[in-house]
Amino acid sequence: MPKSSPKSLGRIVTSFWVFNLVLGIFVIGAWLFSSNPAVRTLFISPTPSLTDTPTFTLTLTPTNTFTPSATHTITQSPVPTETFTPSVTPTETVTPIPYSEGPITIGYSVQKRPLEVYRFGTGKTERLIVAGMHGGSEFNTIQLADQLMAYLKDHPEIVPTDVSLYILRDLNPEGEARAHDYNGRANAHNVDLNRNWDANWQKDWPRDNCWTYTMVTGGTGPMSEPETKALAAFIQSRHFDALINYHSAALGIFAGGLPPDDYSIRLAKAVAAVSTYPYPPVNIGCMYTGGFTDWADEKGIAALDVELTDKTHTD
Numbered sequence: 001m002p003k004s005s006p007k008s009l010g011r012i013v014t015s016f017w018v019f020n021l022v023l024g025i026f027v028i029g030a031w032l033f034s035s036n037p038a039v040r041t042l043f044i045s046p047t048p049s050l051t052d053t054p055t056f057t058l059t060l061t062p063t064n065t066f067t068p069s070a071t072h073t074i075t076q077s078p079v080p081t082e083t084f085t086p087s088v089t090p091t092e093t094v095t096p097i098p099y100s101e102g103p104i105t106i107g108y109s110v111q112k113r114p115l116e117v118y119r120f121g122t123g124k125t126e127r128l129i130v131a132g133m134h135g136g137s138e139f140n141t142i143q144l145a146d147q148l149m150a151y152l153k154d155h156p157e158i159v160p161t162d163v164s165l166y167i168l169r170d171l172n173p174e175g176e177a178r179a180h181d182y183n184g185r186a187n188a189h190n191v192d193l194n195r196n197w198d199a200n201w202q203k204d205w206p207r208d209n210c211w212t213y214t215m216v217t218g219g220t221g222p223m224s225e226p227e228t229k230a231l232a233a234f235i236q237s238r239h240f241d242a243l244i245n246y247h248s249a250a251l252g253i254f255a256g257g258l259p260p261d262d263y264s265i266r267l268a269k270a271v272a273a274v275s276t277y278p279y280p281p282v283n284i285g286c287m288y289t290g291g292f293t294d295w296a297d298e299k300g301i302a303a304l305d306v307e308l309t310d311k312t313h314t315d
Contacts, residue, residue, distance in 0.1 A: 097122045099156050106168075107230020110188035113173040115230050119166050120152045121159035128235070128243035129167045133193050133292065135175020136184020137311075141246040142176060144314040145169040166238070171227055182213035187227060191219040194247075197232075198222035199294035200258055209285035218290045232295075240301050242267055245292055248308040252281030256293030256303030263302040264293075276315075277306055 102118030109115065131145035132138070145167055152158055152165070159165050170176055172193055175184040186192055195205070201222035219225055223232060235243075255268040272279035288294070296303035308315050 100153060106234040107226060109172070109174050109227050110225070111174050113177075115168065115171060115173070115227060117166050117168045117234065118149055119164055120149070120156070121161075121164045123160060123162035123164050124239075125160075125163045126238050126240045127163060127165050128238075128240050129165070130171055130231070130243065130245045130292070131168065132170035132172055132176060133245060134185045134247065135170075135172035135187070136178055136180040137175065137182050138246075138248045139176055139180045139184070140248055140308060140310075140312055140314055142170050144246060144308070147314055166240075168231065171231060185211075185214065186216045187225060189219070189225060190216055191225050192216040193225060193227055194245075194292055195219070195290040196223065196225050196228045197290045197292050197295040199291055199298055201290040205289045206287050210287065222290060231292075235296070235299070235301070242302040243293075243296055244271075244304050244306050246306055246308065249310045250282070251284070251307045252278035253307070254281050254293065254305035255279070256291070256295075256297035256301075256305070258294050258297075261297055261302075263300075264297050264304065267302040268304055271304060271306065275306075276309070281307070 099122065100118065100120050103114070103116035104119065105114045106117050107115045129145065129148070131141040133141075146169060149167055149169070172184075172187050174188040175186060178184045195201075195216070195218035199222075201218055203218045203220070205218070219228075223229055253268045253272055255264040257264050260268075268279045271277065291305075293303035293305050
């Protein structure tokens with residue numbers, strides 16, 4: 001084995017110590033770096049690394065402070081079952097409608113005499129009888145109405161259960177008080193109330209073949225008289241489907257309307273079938289103007305004039 005020269009041995013020793021010196025410096029530097037933050041700050045580049053995340057501190061200043069007054073514990077309670085206790089409501093006592101009623105004042109005449117209506121029956125179907133339109137000139141129609149009312153009081157079964165019958169016994173009390181002859185035909189204004197209705201009304205009319213015992217008029221205009229106005233208002237306040245206006249004498253049954261509607265014609269034929277009064281009536285050639293049943297027919301009510309056989313008897 002060849003021997004090492006002194007120069008070679010010196011280089012080896014020198015290299016050994018240099019290596020140990022470098023290693024020592026490295027170890028000391030690593031220790032200083034890891035244990036002293038101040039030293040680390042001196043040697044670290046200012047460029048942040050991914051592992052160095054900055055920390056931000058957010059301070060909130062509350063404007064409203066809520067301090068609970070109590071601690072509530074929510075406890076699930078069972079759903080209450082509704083209990084219905086019926087209240088006792090007093091039973092309303094309904095007073096039955098009496099069979100008859102009257103007198104019912106529907107208005108007043110020129111001289112403030114009452115115009116009175118009587119009712120018989122309680123049904124929804126309403127019917128009407130009017131008497132005394134020509135007052136004392138045809139006073140037997142008023143007597144007929146009185147007799148009929150007395151009979152109905154004694155025989156309520158005559159009126160069907162579905163009918164209410166109204167009777168106006170005297171539409172012209174002034175004429176009836178004045179005289180029981182032709183002088184009692186007109187009201188206190190000398191108006192023929194069967195010429196005052198708003199149906200082909202005329203203040204005057206041709207007198208040929210008409211009633212001419214005294215000079216009467218149709219009024220200052222249609223519906224000018226208080227008796228006419230009162231009866232019209234009463235009819236329009238009810239639901240009449242048929243009416244009869246009694247007169248005297250002898251000519252028979254006149255169906256309302258100019259010309260008559262079918263419902264008035266059918267009523268006229270029905271009454272003629274159960275009475276001695278003829279239909280069609282006797283035609284004497286008189287022009288009838290301002291008639292009550294003509295007005296009623298125009299309002300959709302089956303309407304008749306029925307003439308008694310004379311001016312004395314009630315038939």
